[in-house]
Amino acid sequence: MRRRWTVEKGQPLTEMDKKILAAQKAGHTVPSRNLIRTPEEIEGIRRSGAVNTALLDMVGREIKEGLSTGALDDMVYQFTMDHKGIPADLGYEGFPKSCCISIDNVVCHGIPDHNVFFKAGQIVNVDVTTILDGYYADASRMFVIGETTEEKRRLVDVTLECLHVGMAAAKPYSYVGDIGFAIQCHAQKNGYSVVRELCGHGVGLKFHEAPEIPHYGKPGTGMLLAPGMVFTIEPMINMGSREVHFSREDGWTVTTRDGMPSAQWEHTFVMTENGLEILTQ
Ligand code: MF3
Ligand code: CO
Ligand code: CO
Numbered sequence: 317m318r319r320r321w322t323v324e325k326g327q328p329l330t331e332m333d334k335k336i337l338a339a340q341k342a343g344h345t346v347p348s349r350n351l352i353r354t355p356e357e358i359e360g361i362r363r364s365g366a367v368n369t370a371l372l373d374m375v376g377r378e379i380k381e382g383l384s385t386g387a388l389d390d391m392v393y394q395f396t397m398d399h400k401g402i403p404a405d406l407g408y409e410g411f412p413k414s415c416c417i418s419i420d421n422v423v424c425h426g427i428p429d430h431n432v433f434f435k436a437g438q439i440v441n442v443d444v445t446t447i448l449d450g451y452y453a454d455a456s457r458m459f460v461i462g463e464t465t466e467e468k469r470r471l472v473d474v475t476l477e478c479l480h481v482g483m484a485a486a487k488p489y490s491y492v493g494d495i496g497f498a499i500q501c502h503a504q505k506n507g508y509s510v511v512r513e514l515c516g517h518g519v520g521l522k523f524h525e526a527p528e529i530p531h532y533g534k535p536g537t538g539m540l541l542a543p544g545m546v547f548t549i550e551p552m553i554n555m556g557s558r559e560v561h562f563s564r565e566d567g568w569t570v571t572t573r574d575g576m577p578s579a580q581w582e583h584t585f586v587m588t589e590n591g592l593e594i595l596t597q
Contacts, residue, residue: 319345319348319526319539320340320346321333321336321337321340321346321347321348323337332542335489335542336540336542339540344491344539344540345539345540346539346542347527347539347542351525351526351527351542351544351545352542352544352545353520353521353544353545353546357451357520357521358544358586358595360448360450361451361452361453361546361584361586361595362453362586362595363448363449363451364401364446364447364448364449364452364453365446365453365455365584365595365596365597367396367399367401367446367448368401368444368445368453368454368584368596369455369597370395370399371392371395371444372444372455372456374391374395375388375391375442375444375457375459376457378391379440379442379459379461380434380461381433381434381435381462382434383433383434384428384429384430384432384434385417385419385426385428385429385432385433385434386413386428386430386431387430388415388428388434388442389413389415389428392414392415392444393406393414396444396446399446399448400448401446401447401448402447402448403415403444403445403446404445404446404447404454404523405443405444405445408523410567411427412427413427414428415428415442415443416442416443416444416456417440417441417442417443418440418441418443418578418580419434419438419439419441420438420439420440420578421572421576421577421578422569422571422578423514423552423554423570423571423580424443424552424570424580425568425569426441426569427566427568427569436461436463437461437462437463437464437465438460438464439458439459439460439461439464439468439471440459440460441456441457441458441581442456442457442459443456443580445519445523450521451520451521452520452521452523452584453519453584453595453596454519454523454550454582454584455548455582455583455596456580456581456582457581458472458475458476458579458581460472468555468577470506471508471553471578471579474502474506474508474553475503475508475551475580475581476581477502478499478502478503478531478551478553478581479499479550479551479581479582479583481499482495482496482498482499482531482549482551483549483583484498485499486541486549486587486591487541487591488542488587488589489542490540490541491535491536491538491539491540491541492527492528492529492530492533492537492538492539493530493535493536493538494533494535494536495516495531495533496510496530496531496532496533496538497532497533497534497535499531499532499549500531500532500533503551503553508553508554508555509553509554509556509557509558510531510551510552510553511531511551511553511554511560512531513560513570514550514552514570515530515531516528516530516547516548516550516582517547517548518545518547519546519547519584520546520584525547526539527539527547531551531552541587542587543587543589544587545586545587546584546585546586546595547584547585547587548582548583548584548585549582549583549585550580550582550583551581552578552580553578553579554576554577554578555577555578556574556576557572557573557576559572559574560573561573582596583595583596583597584596
């Protein structure tokens, strides 16, 4: 179904209405009104984001060689509960744990396990989503266990740069494709590839909402980004080829086909009249 921007008869058009209607008339995909969050909703997502950020800070303090990924997940569950939140991952479409822990060649959705232990040299993504008073905030960071190689360190750093160039491309009234284009250019310039099967997404009232935010694409394509929209950017960048494998065994774990490392960083943002504001920092 094609989304349309509708205005009530007799209501004066706001500056925002005019810009969105002009884009729609020019043939662009535009958001429907239900994707525009109210100031109260944004405040709720910001509060949820504050807990989610404190949670990632806790993960950063606790993660270390010899700890099991399952034990870290237990801490994520306890911390979230202690802050009156709910881990959105737990039970989401049957996901069995409170966070995703994705090591080295695991692209995303790694399942924490009490029999798997962090080892020196690993690069690890921990992805957490908090529900607080019904509002969702979603973010992930990379952590390095002990010392790693120069090659893996560079992948982690360039992937963070990819998130930053994606953020910079997301201007008010720009398009979803502007984000993906900027990220794809930066990754490829550095000799890396972009995973296509998994995307950023609208978030806030639910875990995954419209629009999808691919981390590759063409400028000026996809949905218009209007003030009040809340969404994630979460590039998954591979050192080798972009091909991924979906585990048939556990139904979740996504790995690189070539076994080479992958990295990811994620934030939740609100679009404002002046650009993106991070709700998870
Ligand atoms: N947090 C992930 C994302 O960024 C989704 C994880 S879903 C789960 O969209 F079920 F694996 F937890
Ligand atoms: Co996400
Ligand atoms: Co996430």
